[in-house]
Amino acid sequence: MTKRFVHVAAGVIKRPDGTFLLASRPEGKPMAGYWEFPGGKIEAGESAAEALQRELHEELGITMQEALPWVTQNFDYTHARVRLHFFQVEQWQGEPQAHEGQQMAWVSPAHHAVEPVLPANAAILRWLALPDQMQVGSAAAECVLLSQLPQQSQRGEVCGVLGPQPLQHWSASDLMLQTVRPAAVSWCGAQVQSHEQLLHAARLGLDYVWADDSVTLAEIQAWCVDGPPLPLFASTHRFPEGLAAARHIGVHGLLR
Template identity: 40%
Template sequence: MSRVVEVVAGTLIDRDGRFLLGSRPEGKPYAGYWEFPGGKIEPGEAPFAALKREFHEELGIDVEEATPWLTKVHVYEHSTVRLRFYRVWRWMGEFEMREGQTIAWQTPGELTVGPMLPANGAILKALELPSLLPITCAHEIGEEVILKRLAEAPPAAVLVREPGYTREALARFVVEVAARVRPAGGKVFVNADPAWLAGLPVDGVHLSEARLMAADSRPDFAWVGASIHGAESKAKAEALGVDYLLLGHVKATPTHPGAAPLGWDGFECRLADGCPLPVYALGGLAAADLPDAFAHGAQGVALMRGAWR
């Protein structure tokens, strides 16, 4: 591999959940393509300092709050770059197009500009995922509780996980979940053998770590997630090209009695200098843990029992 160019990029997210893209100006490689604003990290410069500098130089704004997100290596014809993405939650100032570029606010899943810089396809898909991912536990608290909550407040996505359910029982429950979530625009992911899901109203399959490690190729679903616990399964998930990961357990949880939790430092360590996939923190967490999850590089928080209280 040629020398890797260290680059930082920021995804500005406004109050409506939209994100900002900018066009590459004339004179640069891929001129006219759209990208997330950012630029090269100078020697000895910290990534967050580079992010603040680039946004001030390019767009005239001052970044006030940002959290690390995804790290992706991409090989272009002219160079190999390591892109460190941040989500930018708060900034000050008025936008100034200081390099003659154009900007556009976009809604996740509804891109209206193009073409996109090749490295950014997976980033756009990650933006369609919510910060909170509820996981069903009907085998513990009953289907009625979960279906009632889903009808009252359909989430942007839900993961159906019901160990011990027969294929027929799971199919029936998935149909009930989908009837409450999908009409509102939400996604239904199911933790099961992919073969079980043929013909069911689902958007994706979630692979247990065992199924992930046994897989020879990515299952044929629009969305594929996976559970991981260490470097080996993380590498397999990246090679398989899944769309998101669950990593835990961060705090003590009844699902793993007596097992030592990772803690937030352990969670961040497992990501090993970043990850190209969005990672949900899992295990004993609540919506109130989102700030800690963001600060340690997570996509958000996956909730099991805490989602249905």
């Protein structure tokens, strides 16, 4: 019999300098000593955001003021099969305090400094280094080239906070020909035009997808309802109101 999912809400509590909070799991819980994002199980009748609000108050004594839905991850532990609903929390009241005897650490995307981290969180930690506004190549024109001419999309560079690092950026049609993520690249993403393509990118373990201009706002909203399985970029002109509006519905960032 397949185990039922235990639904969990977890918060990436982020300060303006980009550092975020990790906490160690207290003694007595499964996987005690492992580091995690504060949060916990969603109780009957609660939305994921409501559960996070309650957990952050119980565990850290803070009052969350806004939660931006981000990504959802499934993981099979021996103790449970979990579905993790991650949010980014950038506004809260109070100073986080360890209410449950946990250790706490503010860490940066480039340097986590605490170990071991719960295995379901490995991809999450990588993804926190993705900028929220991205273009591929050193000029916007190259981005257009990369996305429109698949034969030229073998290798580019991610700009933004990543600095120049090898990137594989596939067109939607190239994506569907792939069966594994290439080993030699630091970052691997793809253009997507359908939900099927988005799910394929997640199965390959990619770092992001870009819903190109052919994807409607309604489709983007539908893909975000339950949290996309990996960071989702949308096109800049799909969100003329800007990045904040996109993040509000669960889009990671904008790509031009």
